Amino acid sequence: MTLAATDTAPHLRLDGLVRHYAGAPAPAVDRVSLGLPRGALLALLGPSGCGKTTTLRMIAGLETPDAGRILVGGRDVTALPPHKRHMGVVFQSYALFPHMTAAGNVAFGLEMQGMPRAERARRAEAALELVGLAALAARKPRQLSGGQQQRVALARALAIEPDLLLLDEPLSALDAKLREGVRDEIRALQQRLGTTTVFVTHDQVEALAMADLVAVMNAGRVEQLAAPEEIFERPATRFVATFVGRAARIRGVLEPGGVLRAEGGAALRAAGAALVGQVEAFLRPHRVRLLGAGEAAPAGIENLLEGTLARRVYTGEVVSLEAQTAAGPVTAEVHASAEGAWREMQPGAPLRLAFRANDLLVFPAQGAAA
Amino acid sequence: MKPTWMLRVFAAIGYAVLMAPAALVLVLSFSAGEYLTFPPPGFSTRWYVALASNGVLMSALGTSAILASVVAAVALLAGGPAAYAIARLEFPGRGVLAALLAAPLLLPTLVLGLALLLVLQPLGLAATWPGLVLGHCLVAIPFAVRIMTTAFAAVPKELEAAAWTLGATPLRAALRITLPNAAPGAIAAGVLTFLVSFDETVISLFLVGPRLSTLPVEMFRYADQSADPLIAALAMSLIAFAFLMVLIVERLMGFSNAMGRN
Amino acid sequence: MIGWLLALPALCILGIAFLWPLAALFRISLNRTLDSGAMEVAVTGESYAKLLGDDFTWQLVWDTVTLAASASAMAVLLALPVALLVRAASPRWRGVLALMGIAPLLISGTARLVGWMAILGDQGLINVVLQGMGVIGEPLRMINNWTGVRIGLVESLMPYAVLVLLAGLGRLDGRLEEAAATLGANRVRTFFRVTLPLAAPALLAAWLLDVVLGISAFITPKLMGGGRVFVLATEIYDLALESVNWPAAAALAMLLLAGLLALLLLRGVFSWLPGRRA
Numbered sequence: 046m047t048l049a050a051t052d053t054a055p056h057l058r059l060d061g062l063v064r065h066y067a068g069a070p071a072p073a074v075d076r077v078s079l080g081l082p083r084g085a086l087l088a089l090l091g092p093s094g095c096g097k098t099t100t101l102r103m104i105a106g107l108e109t110p111d112a113g114r115i116l117v118g119g120r121d122v123t124a125l126p127p128h129k130r131h132m133g134v135v136f137q138s139y140a141l142f143p144h145m146t147a148a149g150n151v152a153f154g155l156e157m158q159g160m161p162r163a164e165r166a167r168r169a170e171a172a173l174e175l176v177g178l179a180a181l182a183a184r185k186p187r188q189l190s191g192g193q194q195q196r197v198a199l200a201r202a203l204a205i206e207p208d209l210l211l212l213d214e215p216l217s218a219l220d221a222k223l224r225e226g227v228r229d230e231i232r233a234l235q236q237r238l239g240t241t242t243v244f245v246t247h248d249q250v251e252a253l254a255m256a257d258l259v260a261v262m263n264a265g266r267v268e269q270l271a272a273p274e275e276i277f278e279r280p281a282t283r284f285v286a287t288f289v290g291r292a293a294r295i296r297g298v299l300e301p302g303g304v305l306r307a308e309g310g311a312a313l314r315a316a317g318a319a320l321v322g323q324v325e326a327f328l329r330p331h332r333v334r335l336l337g338a339g340e341a342a343p344a345g346i347e348n349l350l351e352g353t354l355a356r357r358v359y360t361g362e363v364v365s366l367e368a369q370t371a372a373g374p375v376t377a378e379v380h381a382s383a384e385g386a387w388r389e390m391q392p393g394a395p396l397r398l399a400f401r402a403n404d405l406l407v408f409p410a411q412g413a414a415a
Numbered sequence: 416m417k418p419t420w421m422l423r424v425f426a427a428i429g430y431a432v433l434m435a436p437a438a439l440v441l442v443l444s445f446s447a448g449e450y451l452t453f454p455p456p457g458f459s460t461r462w463y464v465a466l467a468s469n470g471v472l473m474s475a476l477g478t479s480a481i482l483a484s485v486v487a488a489v490a491l492l493a494g495g496p497a498a499y500a501i502a503r504l505e506f507p508g509r510g511v512l513a514a515l516l517a518a519p520l521l522l523p524t525l526v527l528g529l530a531l532l533l534v535l536q537p538l539g540l541a542a543t544w545p546g547l548v549l550g551h552c553l554v555a556i557p558f559a560v561r562i563m564t565t566a567f568a569a570v571p572k573e574l575e576a577a578a579w580t581l582g583a584t585p586l587r588a589a590l591r592i593t594l595p596n597a598a599p600g601a602i603a604a605g606v607l608t609f610l611v612s613f614d615e616t617v618i619s620l621f622l623v624g625p626r627l628s629t630l631p632v633e634m635f636r637y638a639d640q641s642a643d644p645l646i647a648a649l650a651m652s653l654i655a656f657a658f659l660m661v662l663i664v665e666r667l668m669g670f671s672n673a674m675g676r677n
Numbered sequence: 678m679i680g681w682l683l684a685l686p687a688l689c690i691l692g693i694a695f696l697w698p699l700a701a702l703f704r705i706s707l708n709r710t711l712d713s714g715a716m717e718v719a720v721t722g723e724s725y726a727k728l729l730g731d732d733f734t735w736q737l738v739w740d741t742v743t744l745a746a747s748a749s750a751m752a753v754l755l756a757l758p759v760a761l762l763v764r765a766a767s768p769r770w771r772g773v774l775a776l777m778g779i780a781p782l783l784i785s786g787t788a789r790l791v792g793w794m795a796i797l798g799d800q801g802l803i804n805v806v807l808q809g810m811g812v813i814g815e816p817l818r819m820i821n822n823w824t825g826v827r828i829g830l831v832e833s834l835m836p837y838a839v840l841v842l843l844a845g846l847g848r849l850d851g852r853l854e855e856a857a858a859t860l861g862a863n864r865v866r867t868f869f870r871v872t873l874p875l876a877a878p879a880l881l882a883a884w885l886l887d888v889v890l891g892i893s894a895f896i897t898p899k900l901m902g903g904g905r906v907f908v909l910a911t912e913i914y915d916l917a918l919e920s921v922n923w924p925a926a927a928a929l930a931m932l933l934l935a936g937l938l939a940l941l942l943l944r945g946v947f948s949w950l951p952g953r954r955a
Contacts (some may be wrong), residue, residue: 127579128588140577144595153591154581205581409545418765419864422698425758432755432832437790439802443795451791452800457903489690497684516687519695523893523937525910526930530698533705533927553694556687597854607783614785621917634787638900639737642794650788657783665776 046162054119054242055080056241057087057104062113064099073099075265076113076196081258084239086232088252092172095415097245098213100262105211106130128157128389130209133202133240137214139194141186147173148182149196154205172204173197175234192223193336201230203238210235210242218249228255249289253277253315261285283325283408293375299407311371314347314402323410332404334340337386338395343399350375350398354390366408368396416619437654444651445504446644455644462648472633472649479630481542483612486551490559490608491601498563499589503572505533513564520557528621542624550622551612559608566600567593599667606667610660614653706927716923724928734929738936741908744823744898745891748830753884755831756838758875763839763845778839786833786896793829793901794820821903826860830895834890838883845879885944889937909933 058080065072074096081087084251089097102108104115106127113277115123122130122238123257132156141150148169155165176196186194195215215231216224232255235242246252252259253273260270261284269281280286297307305326306317315326336342342349349365352370366377366387377398379387418426439453444462446455454670466472494516500515501507501670519527531550532541542548570593578588616631634653639648681688683802709719728734756778763774781789796802797819803814853875857867897908902911909929916926 057457097511105576105580106577126585128582128584131582132578134577134580134581136573138571140571140573140576142578142596153578153583157578201577201581211580288456315457369558409571417763421864422758422761422765426762429755429759430777431757431837433778434790435796436832437781437784438792439795440788440792450800451795453795453798453802453805491933492908493686493690497687500680500683502684504683505678506682509680512681512684512688513884516684519691521912521941522934523778523895525893525895525913525932526702527695527698528920529913529926529930531694533923534701549690549694552690556690560687560821610783610814614783621915628913631787632787634785635900636793638787638791640926642791642798646791647795650791651787653785657785658780659784661776665772 046091048190053298056085056118056245057081057105058081058116059100060114062100062103062115063111064096064108065111069093071094072265074103074110077262077265078113079260079267079270081241081243083241084237085257086242086244086255087258087260088256089243089260089262090249090252090289091247093247095262096265097247097262097338101211101245104209105134107213118388124225131205131207132209132211133205134211135195135202135213135215137197139186139198139215139218141194141197143199146183146185147178147189148202150186150197151201151204152304154201158205161279166229167192168204169200170358172200176230178201192227195219196229199234203234203240207240207370210240212242212244214245216246216248223250231255248325249288255316261288262405263288276291280327280406283327283411286327286406286408290329291376292329295326295372295405296377296410297326298322298383302309303402305405305407307372309371309373311350313350313405315373315405315407316402320407320409324407325410327406327408328375328400328404329406330376331350332355332400333375333377334399335366335377335387336399338397340397346403347402348400348405352396353397354392354394354396356392357390365395366390368398370398420557428438432462440647440650440654443644444647445645446494449643451642451644451647457651462644463652464569464646466648466652467670469645471628472630475628475633476628478527478627479613482551482629483545483609485548486555487605487609488614489548489552491563492557493557493603494559494604495563498560499567499593502564502567503561503575503589513560514561517557519553522603524570524617527619531618532621540621542627544627546622547619547627550618554615554616555608555612555666558611559604562604562607563597563601566597566604570601603667606660606664610657679789685914689882690898696727701820702930703926705923706931708924708927710922710924714921724924725932728925728928728932737907737909739914741892744827744830745888745894745906748827749834749884749887750890751827751835752887753880754840756835757880758885759839760842760846761841761872775843777838778843779836781832787900789832790829790897790900793825793832797825797828820901821905823902823906825901825903826898826906826908829901830891830894833894833897834887837890838887840874841886842879845882846876846948882944885940887945889940892937892940893933 050234055132059077061074062077075303077096079098087101091097099108099176103110106125108120109125113123113162114121144154148166151172151246152165152169157169160168170182173182176199177202178193178196181189182192186197187195195218199215212231216228219227228251243254253276256273258270259273259276261268261276263284269276269285273280276285280289286292295305295307297305298304299315301321303315305313305324306312334346349414350370350372352368352375353371354366356367357365358365363379364377364381366379368375368377375398381387387396443451443455445458445460447457447459447461448455472482492548497512497516501509531553535541535546574592574596575588576664579585583591614631616635618633619629620635623629632645634649664665706724707720707722709717709721709723711717759778763771766774792955794801797816798804799816800954803819804952807813808816819828854867854871857871862870893910895914898906898911899914913929913933916922916929
C-alpha cells in the first residue's frame with residue numbers, strides 16, 4: 046500500500062471525542078484525538094473499560110459523543126446516523142442475521158444500497174470468495190463454525206466497500222489456535238484491499254502484529270499513538286510501559302548527570318536527564334544480557350548488575366531468570382536453546398546482568414509531582 | 416439434591432388436585448348416562464354429538480372464534496409496536512409506559528367488566544361486536560405486550576446495530592431484522608392472546624346480549640343451570656384445544672419464556 | 678418520544694377501554710338510586726353510606742376475606758411441594774413438571790369447575806367411593822356450599838402460587854441445602870431449618886397474590902356455590918345485572934378496589950422487608 050503523495054490529510058480524524066455516561070464518575074472516553082492515514086490499520090489497545098470500544102462505537106455512529114468531531118475523508122460525520130456512514134463493522138458477537146444465509150447476510154448491505162438482485166448476488170459471492178467461504182454461501186449462521194461465522198461477518202462488512210472498516214475484538218470469540226491464522230488473514234486482506242481499518246483489542250500481541258499504528262488507551266484517554274515498534278521500545282508513559290510487554294521496575298532517584306540511584310543501592314547509568322528526582326525505571330527482560338563468569342561487559346553496555354538467581358520460569362521458547370540485585374528484582378530472558386552456564390544454575394547461584402543506559406525506560410515516580 | 420420420597424408424595428397430591436378436574440371431565444364426557452354421575456354407566460360419544468348439534472353453543476363457538484381472532488390481531492398490531500418500544504428504545508417514561516400497559520391485569524375482571532358496561536350500555540354498544548372486542552382487548556393487549564416484549568428483548572440489539580451500519584434505516588432494520596427473529600414470539604403471543612380471549616368469561620358476562628354471546632358465557636350459563644355430560648364434552652373439547660395451543664407455544668418459544676417468568 | 682408514539686395505538690385502546698370506564702365507575706358510584714330503582718345523576722355518597730351501614734356488607738367482606746385467606750393458604754401449601762419438585766427435578770423433567778403445575782391457567786375456569794362438580798357432587802367420585810367402601814351412608818354435601826367454593830378456589834389459585842414460588846425458589850441456592858446435609862442435618866431438619874426459612878418470603882408473596890385473586894374471584898363462588906354462597910364479587914354482579922342498581926354496584930366495586938389496593942401496598946411493604954433482596 047503506497048500512500049498518494051497528495052494525500053496528506055488523515056482519512057480518519059478524531060477530534061476531542063468525549064463520551065460521559067450519565068451517572069458515571071468519569072468519562073468513558075475523554076478528549077480522544079487522533080489521525081489515521083488512508084489504507085492504514087489502527088489498533089485501539091487497552092484494558093477492559095478503557096474506552097476503546099466506546100470510541101469504536103462512536104466512529105460507527107452507534108454512540109453519540111458528548112463533545113468532539115469525527116471526520117472521514119475530510120467530511121464531518123459526527124451528526125450522521127450509522128446507516129448513512131458507510132462503515133463496515135465486525136462485531137465481537139459477529140451479529141450475523143440468524144434468519145438469513147451467509148450469502149443473504151453479505152448481500153444485505155448491498156440490498157440496502159438499492160443494488161439490483163443479480164448484481165448483489167454476484168458481489169456477495171465475490172466477497173465470500175475473498176474470505177474463502179464461497180462454498181458455504183447457502184448455510185445459515187448456526188450451521189457455521191465460529192471461525193466461519195467470523196469470516197462471514199468480515200465479508201459482510203467488506204462487501205459494501207466501506208469507507209472505514211471497524212473491528213470490535215474480532216478474534217476474542219475464537220479459540221487460541223485459530224486466532225493467529227485469522228489474525229494474519231485479516232491483515233493480509235486489509236492490506237490487499239487497502240481499506241482503512243480501526244481494530245479494538247485488549248491483546249497487545251494482536252495489536253503489535255497487525256497494526257500500522259497503535260493507540261494505547263487507559264481510563265478514556267489515548268496514552269500513546271505510535272507505530273508498534275515505538276510503542277514497545279519507546280513507551281511514552283508509565284502506563285504504556287507496564288501494559289505493553291513485561292518489565293522489571295526499578296525505583297530510585299535520578300541525579301543530574303544521568304545516574305540512577307536505585308533504592309537497593311545500585312548506581313546505574315540512565316538516559317532521560319530531564320526527569321531528575323524520584324523516578325521509576327522499567328527494564329524489559331529481552332534487553333538484559335546474561336554474562337558468563339569472568340566475561341567482560343561488551344563495549345557500549347554501560348550497566349552491570351550482580352545478583353543471585355531467585356527463580357527460573359520455563360515457557361518453551363524462552364527461559365526467564367529472575368534475579369535479586371542491588372536494583373531490586375530484575376529478570377533476564379534467555380533463549381531456551383542458548384548454551385551457557387545458566388543451564389546448571391540453581392536458585393541462589395550468583396549471576397551477572399548487563400544492559401545499556403537506553404534500555405532503562407525512565408518515568409517520574411507515581412505520586413511524585415507530575 | 417434429589418427429591419426425597421416425601422417430597423414426591425406431597426407433590427403428587429398437589430399435581431392430583433391440579434389434574435383431577437381435567438381427568439374427570441375426560442372420563443365423564445364419554446358417559447352414556449344422563450347426569451354427571453360417577454362411575455359413568457357406559458361409554459358413548461353421544462354427548463359430543465349432542466354438543467355439535469346444540470345451536471346456542473355452536474353459534475356462541477362461532478362468535479368466540481371470530482372474536483378471539485379479531486382480538487388477537489388487534490392486540491398484536493397495537494401491542495407489537497408498544498412492546499418494541501419498551502424492549503428496544505430508550506425514552507423518558509419508558510417504565511411508566513410499561514406499567515400503564517400492564518395495569519389492567521392488576522384489576523379484577525369483574526370490576527373491569529362492570530366499568531365497561533357502565534360506559535358501553537348508554538352508548539348502545541353493549542352486546543355489540545365493537546363492545547366485545549374492546550372489552551377483550553383490555554386483557555389481551557397487556558398480555559400481548561408482555562409476551563412480545565420478551566420476544567423482542569430476546570433478539571440481540573447488536574443485530575439491529577449491524578443492520579444500521581450496513582445502511583438500513585432504523586425502520587427497515589426493525590422490520591427486516593428484529594421482526595423476523597421475534598416472529599416465533601409474535602406467533603406465540605398471537606396464540607396465547609387468542610386463548611385469553613377465547614376463554615374470557617367474566618368481562619364477557621357483562622357485555623353479551625341475547626343476540627350476541629360467547630362460548631365461555633353460554634358454557635357458564637349452561638353449567639350454572641344443569642350439569643350433564645354435554646358440558647363435560649364441551650369442557651373436554653376446550654381442554655384439548657388449550658392443550659394444542661400450549662403445545663404450539665412451547666414449540667415456538669418455550670411456554671415459561673412466553674409467560675415472562677423470571 | 679418515538680417510544681410513546683409507537684405505543685399510541687395500544688394506549689388509545691386502553692384509554693377507551695380502561696381509564697374512561699374506571700372514571701365512569703367512580704362517577705356513577707356517586708349517583709343516586711331512586712326508590713323506583715331508577716338512577717338519578719347526582720354527587721352523593723348515599724350508595725357508600727348505605728353499603729357501609731349494612732351488616733350484610735360486612736358479613737360479605739368477612740366471608741370473602743376468610744374464604745380467600747383460607748383457600749390461598751391451602752393453595753400455597755399444596756403448591757410448595759410442586760415447586761420444590763420442579764426445582765429438584767432433572768432439566769429433562771423440569772419443563773414438563775413446571776408446565777403441568779401452571780397448565781390450568783390456560784384451561785377455561787368453567788371447564789375445570791365442571792370437573793370438580795363431577796368429583797364433589799352427591800353422586801360424584803368421592804361420594805361414590807366413600808359410600809362404596811361403607812365409610813359414609815349419606816352423601817357428603819360438597820357442592821353448592823362453601824366447601825365446594827373453597828375447594829374450587831384452592832385449585833384455581835394453585836397455579837399462581839406455583840408461578841410465584843418457582844420464581845422465588847429459583848433464586849435460592851440449592852447448595853445451602855447440600856451444605857446442611859453435609860453438616861449432618863437429616864432431610865426433615867434441612868427442610869424446616871434451611872429450606873422453609875429461605876422460602877418464607879416467596880411463600881408470603883404467593884399467599885398475598887392468591888388472596889388478592891381470591892377476593893375478586895367470581896366464577897368459582899357463582900358456579901360452586903349454587904346460588905347459596907354470597908361473596909363481594911357475586912354481590913357486585915347481582916347488583917349490576919339482577920337488581921340493575923348501578924350506583925350500588927359501582928360503589929361496592931370501588932370499595933373492593935380500595936381493599937385490593939391496600940393489599941397490594943401491603944405486598945409492596947413486605948417486598949421491602951430484609952431477606953427478600955435478590
